[in-house]
Amino acid sequence: MSETEQLERSTRARSAPAAKPKPAVVLPEHIVEVISDSGEGAQRCGQSLAAIAARSGNGIWTVEIIPAEIQPPARSVAGASGIRIRIGAKQVTNGGDETDLAVAFNEQVLLGRVRAGELKPGATILLENAWREHRDAAIVKSFEDTVEALKKGGYRVIEIPLERECRALMTDARRGKNMFVLGMLCSIYSFDLQIGREQVALTFGKKDRSIIDSNVKLLEAGFAWAEANLDFKYAIPARKSAVAQVVTNGNTAIALGVLASGMDICAMYPITPATSASHYLSDCFEKVGGMVHQAEDEIAACAFAIGASYAGRCAVTITSGPGFSLKQEGLGLAVMAEIPLVVVNVQRGGPSTGQPTKVEQGDLLTAVYGSHGDAPKVVMAVSGIEDCFYSMITARKIAETFNMVVVVLSDASLATAQAPFPRPVFSEDWLAPPLDQSPLPAGAKPYDWDAVTGIARRFVPGQPGGMHTVTGLAHDRASKVAYDPAINEEGLRARSLKLAALQKTLKAPPVFGDPEGDLLVVGWGSTKGVIEEAVERLRAEGRKVSSLNLRFIQPMPSGIGEILRRFRKVMAVEGGWGDRLEDELIDENNRRYTALAMMLRSRFLVDVDCWSEARGQPIKPGNVVKALRAKLDEGR
Amino acid sequence: MARPLSQCIIKLHEEHHNLEDYQGGVPRWCNGCGDNAILAAVQRLCRDENLAPERTVFVSGIGCSSRFPHYMKTYGFHGIHGRAFPIAQGVKMARPDLNVFVNTGDGDCCSIGAAHWIHAIRYNMNMTVILHDNHVYGLTKKQASPTSPVGLRSNTTPRGSVLEALNPLTVTLGVQNVSFVAQAVDWIPELMYDIVSKAFHHRGFSFIRIIQRCPEFLPKMFEPWLHDPGKTLLLTHANGLQPSPELARTYKNQREHDPLDIHRAREIASTEDPIPVGVLYHNPEVPCYEDLRGAGGPRTVDAIRKGLEAEFDKFTFWPEAEGQDRAA
Numbered sequence: 001m002s003e004t005e006q007l008e009r010s011t012r013a014r015s016a017p018a019a020k021p022k023p024a025v026v027l028p029e030h031i032v033e034v035i036s037d038s039g040e041g042a043q044r045c046g047q048s049l050a051a052i053a054a055r056s057g058n059g060i061w062t063v064e065i066i067p068a069e070i071q072p073p074a075r076s077v078a079g080a081s082g083i084r085i086r087i088g089a090k091q092v093t094n095g096g097d098e099t100d101l102a103v104a105f106n107e108q109v110l111l112g113r114v115r116a117g118e119l120k121p122g123a124t125i126l127l128e129n130a131w132r133e134h135r136d137a138a139i140v141k142s143f144e145d146t147v148e149a150l151k152k153g154g155y156r157v158i159e160i161p162l163e164r165e166c167r168a169l170m171t172d173a174r175r176g177k178n179m180f181v182l183g184m185l186c187s188i189y190s191f192d193l194q195i196g197r198e199q200v201a202l203t204f205g206k207k208d209r210s211i212i213d214s215n216v217k218l219l220e221a222g223f224a225w226a227e228a229n230l231d232f233k234y235a236i237p238a239r240k241s242a243v244a245q246v247v248t249n250g251n252t253a254i255a256l257g258v259l260a261s262g263m264d265i266c267a268m269y270p271i272t273p274a275t276s277a278s279h280y281l282s283d284c285f286e287k288v289g290g291m292v293h294q295a296e297d298e299i300a301a302c303a304f305a306i307g308a309s310y311a312g313r314c315a316v317t318i319t320s321g322p323g324f325s326l327k328q329e330g331l332g333l334a335v336m337a338e339i340p341l342v343v344v345n346v347q348r349g350g351p352s353t354g355q356p357t358k359v360e361q362g363d364l365l366t367a368v369y370g371s372h373g374d375a376p377k378v379v380m381a382v383s384g385i386e387d388c389f390y391s392m393i394t395a396r397k398i399a400e401t402f403n404m405v406v407v408v409l410s411d412a413s414l415a416t417a418q419a420p421f422p423r424p425v426f427s428e429d430w431l432a433p434p435l436d437q438s439p440l441p442a443g444a445k446p447y448d449w450d451a452v453t454g455i456a457r458r459f460v461p462g463q464p465g466g467m468h469t470v471t472g473l474a475h476d477r478a479s480k481v482a483y484d485p486a487i488n489e490e491g492l493r494a495r496s497l498k499l500a501a502l503q504k505t506l507k508a509p510p511v512f513g514d515p516e517g518d519l520l521v522v523g524w525g526s527t528k529g530v531i532e533e534a535v536e537r538l539r540a541e542g543r544k545v546s547s548l549n550l551r552f553i554q555p556m557p558s559g560i561g562e563i564l565r566r567f568r569k570v571m572a573v574e575g576g577w578g579d580r581l582e583d584e585l586i587d588e589n590n591r592r593y594t595a596l597a598m599m600l601r602s603r604f605l606v607d608v609d610c611w612s613e614a615r616g617q618p619i620k621p622g623n624v625v626k627a628l629r630a631k632l633d634e635g636r
Numbered sequence: 637m638a639r640p641l642s643q644c645i646i647k648l649h650e651e652h653h654n655l656e657d658y659q660g661g662v663p664r665w666c667n668g669c670g671d672n673a674i675l676a677a678v679q680r681l682c683r684d685e686n687l688a689p690e691r692t693v694f695v696s697g698i699g700c701s702s703r704f705p706h707y708m709k710t711y712g713f714h715g716i717h718g719r720a721f722p723i724a725q726g727v728k729m730a731r732p733d734l735n736v737f738v739n740t741g742d743g744d745c746c747s748i749g750a751a752h753w754i755h756a757i758r759y760n761m762n763m764t765v766i767l768h769d770n771h772v773y774g775l776t777k778k779q780a781s782p783t784s785p786v787g788l789r790s791n792t793t794p795r796g797s798v799l800e801a802l803n804p805l806t807v808t809l810g811v812q813n814v815s816f817v818a819q820a821v822d823w824i825p826e827l828m829y830d831i832v833s834k835a836f837h838h839r840g841f842s843f844i845r846i847i848q849r850c851p852e853f854l855p856k857m858f859e860p861w862l863h864d865p866g867k868t869l870l871l872t873h874a875n876g877l878q879p880s881p882e883l884a885r886t887y888k889n890q891r892e893h894d895p896l897d898i899h900r901a902r903e904i905a906s907t908e909d910p911i912p913v914g915v916l917y918h919n920p921e922v923p924c925y926e927d928l929r930g931a932g933g934p935r936t937v938d939a940i941r942k943g944l945e946a947e948f949d950k951f952t953f954w955p956e957a958e959g960q961d962r963a964a
Contacts, residue, residue, distance in 0.1 A: 037947075054953060055953045056638050185807055189799070217651075240955060240956060241953070242955050243955060243957055244952050244954050244955060245950040245951065245952065245953045246948055246950055246952050246953075248951045252951070256944070257948060259940070259944050259947065260940075261941065262940065264730065264935070265726070266730065267726065267731060284943065284947050285932075285933035286933065287932065287933045287934050287939075287940060288932070288934075288935065288939045288940045288942075288943035288944075289932045289933050289934055289935030289936075289940075290932065290935075291729065291929055291930070291932060293725075293729065293929070295722060295755075296722075296751055296752065296755035297751060298756075299719060299722070300721075300722035300725075300751070300752055300755070301722075302722075303715070303719040303721075303722035303723045303726065303752075304714075304722045304723070304725050304726040304729070305724060305726060305728070306723055307695070307713070307722065307723035307724060307725060307726020307727040307728075308726035308727065308729055308730035309726070309730075309735065310713060310723075310726070310727060311693075311726065311727040311730040312730060312731065313730035313731070315726065315730070329716055330716065330719065332716075333715060333716050337713075345672055417689055420953070423948055423952050424948070426941050426944060426945065428937055428941075430935060431940060460691050460692055461690070461691070461711040461727070461731065462691055462731065462733070462734065463690060464688075464690045465690070466639070466690065466711070467689050467690055467710055467711050467712075468711070468712070469694075469705040469706050469708070469711070469712030469714055470661070470712070470713050470714065471706070471711065472714065472715065473714065473716040480661070480706075481706065497905055612903065635777040
């Protein structure tokens, strides 16, 4: 009997309608991923699953698996497109470790994930088996060999007849597999099929009723197939939230934040992975009198935003690494002329074009020290999806209160990750005050720097009596070009003092864990959830570890030095490059520390070590646990 | 900002401006620099049009000519090299109520800012743009610029520049959405004023190239034109320049040109000798970007609140019954 025949027999046998009810294995969490060729809808399937889980009351976090090309060749190891969803009984703050259960539409994209070490040893794999009957013998062989190898490697491979089942329901099976798989996963994770149906209706909400109906059919078929044919089932305890929750990714949250902050104009130029924030904003901003300007380049986007802010409408420019580099001269101008400006940098791998779709936290020092000369700017980092939203409101307020550039650092992991957060309750205080066009008193000066705070009242065109020319040249209080040494220092002092004035209003972030101990882990931005999870795991083992996530990096709030000194060891954990002491040439004389470690060392004179990864993927808590354990055991 | 009509009339009466109301710092340009003539023409225009100084913004880049805003007593933005256009666009988009002028040099506009220049023409935002074209970099001390004639000896081209000069008029006239292109020369101030005035009254991106002398680095560049009025071609038309009889007697080389004729405009723009002076192209029908893009919803607290709530609704899961365990 050929293998195909065997399979058909076994499938037929398992298709028997009278399936015994299966007891569900209760799990605290599970990581599932759906991978396919680009364009087969794996991401839509996964996003819908995540939404169903969230609606059911589970914690979720999604990580998109994005190939570098728009249409990579079909069935290629590098072409895996899909999504990983971590579903938990509690709130989930990061993508977690390796995958527990993978659904793959072909064996090649699966191989890509296996080779990258993204599947847990012994993980369950649900693999489309239409390839067994492919007319190309080479494909059949590749499929058979891969299945064989995976089984030998200890994976639990279950072949699923996706194509055959879907073809019974629609002519182009390729377009329906994703919703069939969604149904299967609803069954596997014991989700209420009705929530699934509602989600499908939401997912295809803009489409024709008939499209929703056919997708609901696919969902139901997938559910029924899994109920009848799979001999396992999981349940992850859930508790429905008592308050309304919104589920978005980080870039959408940034766009919503722009909307809520009262900023009027967003000037941008397309760049991955930042652009989706502007896509979303383009759709909703103009309805409320805002405007997204797609400029001819990054420099123009920055200059346009500066011009708009100068004229009294606070503007934001949203970009990623290469665009952020291009804007540096413009940022220097905004610093010098004291024009409020919000800049969002959704970081990606660098330097240069680097890894456009991948995760890295490599732009911290550019953000803090970028642009030539002394150009003090505020630098904030968002630590999660909810923070993406509120940080935009805070950034606009700071920019306009201190007439400063505020850089908000996000990154590729938050850009596409989805997680729920409580629906924000609108407050008028979020918005900018109305444009001040009141006449200025005689003799009023546009840079009448306050002796203590360095802050000067901003004059806006249209205000009688305020006429002056702003300039990037050194200038005096009247904005007159000045080469006088004392005046130059007066301006530098005022622009620098504003950071101190802001700093006095900031509070040190809370320590996660005990306030003292053996090791303090310091991170910034999107690694908050991962680091806290690693710390939690080690604390459960009795290790004396705590962590700190910095939201404000420039200026840094008071009290951080004291926190660092309460721990025997301090280590920064970041998603970027730092030299590693195991390299032969690297020693204390030449080691390039990671960005935050460098900043903490110089400010607090504390021996801050660093551990980092720049693998283009969100850091896994398991890797952080290993690094922290090694640090704790060091010198023992 | 809205005022009763009676108050507006009183205001109009009160707010009469003299030349001094537009005169800022004392210009630091060299004696004989064409920038001085342009400044005089623009200050005259502001007075004649009675522009409210507080509602007028001059935006510039970097270079000798970009010092211009400092010498006006209006609002001004002396920006960075090459970026005057996008800054001015931001100002205009945010505040269509302001009069926006741009002063830019041949290096600022045609070299480092060339990408912005092309797109500024496409956006066709309502602003008056003066290209101060003296064919050389002045502030950095005599380097060849994109509009330097081939063979120009400068500090970076000691054996003579090797590239043909870029023609700002043909470039501008070659871009979609072009709506106003004119040329003036600093040695005929009367016509310069007329052209700047025509440009100001055009609603759209009014581009004036002003050929001007640099007495410091290219003192003899335009001598043949100064000595021979026949080397200047006046473009006349009922919708363009109408030179005074005195001027017409001196500058006899004239041609009637309809500013709506873009093909003819491109042909004239290609002529370098004689230098054409007048309105080459004027199409009042080209839409402005700020009008195309500025028609969004009302910008009120209530509108923002409603808009935001509607967006949240798309992503919200409402609580159903009180929190209850599903599994376990």
